[in-house]
Amino acid sequence: QSALTQPPSASGSPGQSVTISCTGTSSDVGGYNYVSWYQQHPGKAPKLKIYDVSKRPSGVPDRFSGSKSGNTASLTVSGLQAEDEADYYCSSYAGGNNLVVFGGGTKLTVL
Amino acid sequence: EVQLVESGGGLVQPGRSLRVSCAASGFTFDDYTMHWVRQAPGKGLEWVSGISWNSGRIGYADSVKGRFTISRDNAKNSLYLQMNSLRAEDTALYYCAKGLPGYGSGWTAFDIWGQGTVVTVSS
Numbered sequence: 432q433s434a435l436t437q438p439p440s441a442s443g444s445p446g447q448s449v450t451i452s453c454t455g456t457s458s459d460v461g462g463y464n465y466v467s468w469y470q471q472h473p474g475k476a477p478k479l480k481i482y483d484v485s486k487r488p489s490g491v492p493d494r495f496s497g498s499k500s501g502n503t504a505s506l507t508v509s510g511l512q513a514e515d516e517a518d519y520y521c522s523s524y525a526g527g528n529n530l531v532v533f534g535g536g537t538k539l540t541v542l
Numbered sequence: 543e544v545q546l547v548e549s550g551g552g553l554v555q556p557g558r559s560l561r562v563s564c565a566a567s568g569f570t571f572d573d574y575t576m577h578w579v580r581q582a583p584g585k586g587l588e589w590v591s592g593i594s595w596n597s598g599r600i601g602y603a604d605s606v607k608g609r610f611t612i613s614r615d616n617a618k619n620s621l622y623l624q625m626n627s628l629r630a631e632d633t634a635l636y637y638c639a640k641g642l643p644g645y646g647s648g649w650t651a652f653d654i655w656g657q658g659t660v661v662t663v664s665s
Contacts, residue, residue: 434586463646465646465647465649465650465651466650467650467651467652469587469652471587476637476655476656476657476658477579477587477637477652477655478655479642479651479652479653482642482647482650482651482653483646483647483651488642488653518586520586520587522587522589522650523650524646524649524650528601528602529592529599529600529601529649530589530601530603530604531577531589531592531601531649531650532589533579533586533587533588533589534586535586536586536587
């Protein structure tokens with residue numbers, strides 16, 4: 432049960448787009464369409480932004496989008512805003528004994 | 543208002559036990575899968591355990607399997623995590639989280655989170 436791999440940091444200017452990757456294996460990301468993405472501001476609980484690879488919960492703006500290719504999932508944040516600066520985590524179903532695995536997190540900085 | 547409120551955290555010595563609880567309100571508790579997710583100080587999120595609506599499906603992270611037990615009381619709208627043989631590396635903020643509807647999404651996507659309860663394992 433290994434953590435998914437995310438880049439430790441990403442950045443972009445207001446209005447630009449940024450993509451964060453999440454790499455796993457065929458036993459987790461590549462094997463199931465159950466990848467989720469969470470946003471966490473300092474001192475706050477995480478918030479769900481994307482589930483089932485590319486679905487947005489009600490209330491999440493369409494600036495947030497998700498995709499997957501092979502063993503790598505991606506979160507794209509378009510039209511960057513200052514409030515998007517936060518830590519982002521991916522997670523995936525990992526089969527086996529009903530396992531769920533998270534990525535190590537990516538700190539997104541809005542320049 | 544949909545809400546999850548964790549309680550029961552505290553300072554505990556290595557090798558001892560602790561039970562944390564999560565009180566749910568504002569939604570039909572027994573319709574949803576529930577989970578515990580922890581975050582060590584300055585670190586990332588780690589899924590700990592999950593339990594289906596009827597306790598028929600349960601899962602644990604390898605790091606806690608055999609030491610932690612998840613349970614729920616639907617009559618009391620409450621989720622529990624019994625933690626035994628605690629180690630220093632179990633020190634973290636423990637979040638209670640609600641799964642989305644559905645068998646797959648409910649196990650892997652968490653749409654409501656509490657504010658967490660802090661567990662510190664130290665002598």
